[in-house]
Amino acid sequence: MKRDYLFALALALSAPLAHAGEAPPVAADPALEKRVMALSHELRCLVCQNQTIADSNASLAVDLRNEVREKMREGQSNQQIIDYLTARYGDFVLYRPPIKLTTMILWFGPVLLLLWGLYSLFRRLRDRNATPVAPLSDEERRRAAALLAEGDGARK
Amino acid sequence: MAEQQTQRKSALRFAVPLGIFFALVILLGVGLTLNPREVPSPLINKPAPQFQLPQLHEPGKTFSPQEMAGKVWMFNVWASWCVSCREEHPVLMELARQNIVPIYGLDYKDQRADGMKWLAQFGNPYLLSAFDADGRVGIDYGVYGVPETYVIDKRGVIRYKRIGVVTRELLRDTIIPLVKELERET
Numbered sequence: 001m002k003r004d005y006l007f008a009l010a011l012a013l014s015a016p017l018a019h020a021g022e023a024p025p026v027a028a029d030p031a032l033e034k035r036v037m038a039l040s041h042e043l044r045c046l047v048c049q050n051q052t053i054a055d056s057n058a059s060l061a062v063d064l065r066n067e068v069r070e071k072m073r074e075g076q077s078n079q080q081i082i083d084y085l086t087a088r089y090g091d092f093v094l095y096r097p098p099i100k101l102t103t104m105i106l107w108f109g110p111v112l113l114l115l116w117g118l119y120s121l122f123r124r125l126r127d128r129n130a131t132p133v134a135p136l137s138d139e140e141r142r143r144a145a146a147l148l149a150e151g152d153g154a155r156k
Numbered sequence: 157m158a159e160q161q162t163q164r165k166s167a168l169r170f171a172v173p174l175g176i177f178f179a180l181v182i183l184l185g186v187g188l189t190l191n192p193r194e195v196p197s198p199l200i201n202k203p204a205p206q207f208q209l210p211q212l213h214e215p216g217k218t219f220s221p222q223e224m225a226g227k228v229w230m231f232n233v234w235a236s237w238c239v240s241c242r243e244e245h246p247v248l249m250e251l252a253r254q255n256i257v258p259i260y261g262l263d264y265k266d267q268r269a270d271g272m273k274w275l276a277q278f279g280n281p282y283l284l285s286a287f288d289a290d291g292r293v294g295i296d297y298g299v300y301g302v303p304e305t306y307v308i309d310k311r312g313v314i315r316y317k318r319i320g321v322v323t324r325e326l327l328r329d330t331i332i333p334l335v336k337e338l339e340r341e342t
Contacts, residue, residue, distance in 0.1 A: 046300035046301070047300055047301065063292075063294075063295060087198060087199075088199065088295065089198070089298050089300070090197065090198045
């Protein structure tokens, strides 16, 4: 009898422990949470600059995620939220910088470098093939023949 | 003639990569001296975001930037948990004593008791501090590294922003001349 009480008590006490391992639900609405995380992966955490606010646990990142969540609940579009954040933190908050006059080198520099590299490679190869091979002099011819004969002799 | 040409070619063969190398060294060298945390704020020359927050010392009263219309003022974001704020604090105390510009504080993501204790311990350079418990106003002001300081003009436009500690040199060379210039604006 006493044992049963103890068992019931232990069971009752362990109930909250069973939940302890699970993360608390961040939003009741999983679809909303999915949208929040998708956009969070596009936004830079300004405290830990090489992480997105989705990856970072810095308190600013948590705050920004909450801000994004709140704005989505209010029915704002992704673009509206991005505009809101870039108005405050600048383009730096975006992981993918926008294509603007000031970011041209960033976006097209690598392609230009590749094209330049290919061009100089082709030019070099063409020049090499175009260079005529100088004909051998009689002296060189004799030396070549002697070397070849020597090689034949060694093999036999 | 041909020999001269090949000589010039081989000289170029060394000079070009060497030139590119030095250009890269200079580029990276300059990059090292820049502070990646100093992100240029897009808020400069934009109206200071509006808010209404309870005051730190008197929770019943509120503070809103609108009350500062017609004045040049300084808005300093601080917190009791912020280590760099301790470094900045004596500089702000000096500025407050000089009566050059009114300083208002934003106690950012702090505990009320901690913030009040901090000011009692180190002195209070602020006419008052607004209390931003959840940091929402901070986000509106693009705050990401406390301390941050704004200079706001008579029309309520942000004219200057400093991310990080305000030093004596910065006050002398940049902030105070700017405040004086803004005072002359109508």
